[in-house]
Amino acid sequence: MTGRSPFQSVSKYFRELSVAAVLVVLLLVLAIAAPAFFDAPPLFSRLARDTPTLVAACGMTLVILCRQIDISIGSQFAVCGVCAGMLAAGKEPAFVVCAAPLLIGAALGAVNGALIAGLRLPSIVVTLATMVIAREGLRWTQQGAFVNLPDGLQWFGLAQRSGQWALIAFALLLVAAMAWVMKHLAAGRFVYAVGSDAEAARLAGLRPQLTTFLVFILMGALTGLAALMNLVQSPQVDPKSGTGIELKAIAAAVVGGVAVSGGRGRLWGVFAGVLLLACINPALTYLHVEAYWEKAIQGAIILLAVVADGMRSRKAREAS
């Protein structure tokens, strides 16, 4: 009764393992056909560039697990980045520059959460509206002007190589910490329960609306963090930054095995999903395939993931 056969483990984690397997195959192909892909300097700079997406995808995973969606994070990202940049340009102390985007992101997330959990409005419409409001509000105040950052901010004042290391290590630590929380804290389980069946969760004495509200706040804070991690990689902040990051985050979550119907998925699967999607563009370059194919291939991978999930849940329904 206690032992679980290896086969059962494989079938339980099949979805995540298959993403990881595809990633490994892709990396093996690259190792043979284009070993230059693994040259350290470009590899690290690519990985560092993708850390904001990874952080946003972690937040998005929780949102989707709650059977919600947030498409406003691209705008939140830009607002947080510009605000932090302006504070830095105004020579505010470092901890203010670092804390501000997180707090602003959390506040924007709280607005989404209050409307979605408090008034029970559909998240796609609410976040569509806040996406447009934040983006257009920023354009109106900023008039498209870039914010120049002081020199000391880039790579936290470290050398570029150490800065990249620091970002990558921090992102990995964050993913590991969140994965641990999702498994070992009651709060993580509440998220799964609410996404599986909010009414059942309520009847068991949980508070589904509160859980949803807090998840949106966390999403906002992580978006702010992602903006900060993006900020330190360049000398300027583009007020149009973050465009499309919501799609990348959603795509990574879906590819990584998070069910759009909520309640099912794991962060390490999403981690593999982020890496897989991030590898495609450089892989095409190194394999001398025209870069125009990138979006088409990404789309095909997403479609494949959704079709696989659909077929699997249909099979599960037929079995029961």
Place this chain on the structure above:
Amino acid sequence: MPPLLQLSRISKSFGAVRALNEVSFSLEPGEVHALLGENGAGKSTLIKVITGAHAPDDGRIEIDGRPVEALSPSHARALGIGCIYQQPALFPDLTVAENIALRLESASPARRIRWAERQAQAKELLHKLGAEIEPSVEVRRLSMPNQQLVEIACALGSGARIVIMDEPTACLTQKEQHLLFAVVRGLRAHGAGVIYISHRLEEIFALADRVTVLRDGTSIGTNRIDEINEASLIRMMVGREVATIYPPSESAPQEKLVSLRGLGSREGGVHGVNLDLRAGEIVGLAGLVGAGRTELARVLFGITPADAGEILLNDRHVSIRSPAEAIAHGIAYTPEDRRKHGVILEMPIAANVSMAVHRILFPGTWLRFDAERCLALDAIRDLGIKTTGPSAPAGSLSGGNQQKVALARWLATKPKLLILDEPTQGVDIGAKSEIHKIIRRLAAEGLAVLMISSDLPEILGMSDRIAVMRGGTITTILDGKADAHRVIAAALGQSGKEAA
């Protein structure tokens, strides 16, 4: 003249449950034929066979004396069978004329709808029924009886000669009922046949020409209405021995635990409920579907807010505004639709069992899987849950075992009052009697149990006392030795003496 509808020896099973067993039924032109039976007697299955929603396993259907093979819903409509449900199935945001047109138009999406014609036809149909309804009004603006009239107009417009009415008066006031009766009599005068389902015996005596009683999927008999009285109808509905498979009561009711004093909730549709629940006692909550039993349970558990009366717990007034508060007061509730909200199917048994006791089981910050596993293993052993282990998802279990998981979750909270809503619905016989034994044992251990059930033998076999609900309130409280006659009579609103 052949009968409009003739069913001969119709049988239908769902899995191991035999819903209809060689039922024969006929409907003459110009006749109102009432169909009577307690919950689960097979009335709705029979209706679904007639409307083509279910194919019978066995038996013959004849319409106008001609046998009909493989009746489908659209075929049934084409043959002139129309059904009016208790809750009108109309499109609320469309107008009356649009609703009628949608029912009458053929299904081809490319066909142009002639609105002027439809408007005129709607008007004419409604006029024929004597209804004063403007065809251009949106349906959601209509009162319930007017919506029902629109349904009837739809049925008539499609040329229905066999009209089925499923508890049409359940949501109507006295005055509206009389209007409806006039329409039914009008249908009869025009030569249509009406199959009339109702729990209200006085309506059946006022309206029907014949009455057929179903019980446990079998037709008990068909009588002319002037050859029968209320007492014998009730006898026909009940007339069954309570099986002796129920475990005997072992507990002596102790002190009073919970008192409901005039409890009511406008939103839940319950009012003026008075009931005492004692530790160690099983109170069966009986009543027809729609009498307000589940609604009362939801008020007690804080899902629907109460707005009248009070709940006393150990003689102290408590207010319960959410399930979390109910749990804190030692109340547990396993909902009716276990597959939907009783357990979370995707989650392992262990996580389901610990769901309501996170704070107690994990006083620190993080989950302790060993403690959770022990809790789940205890539950699996104590309740006899048949599974491969605590990490198996709840969705992999059979219905009876899912119900045990739902029970285990609540027992982990060490409740004082356990509310069970249809605890054995859809559960096979073996698991059913195991659940009964568990309920008995819990009562013997000092729990107060409030058990909602539509299964009359279960109510009679398990209850120390029986509270009967009707029309949103508890009308009668009987002791556990009451016989089926008195429970049915109370649920139908008849005085027990006539029935006995």
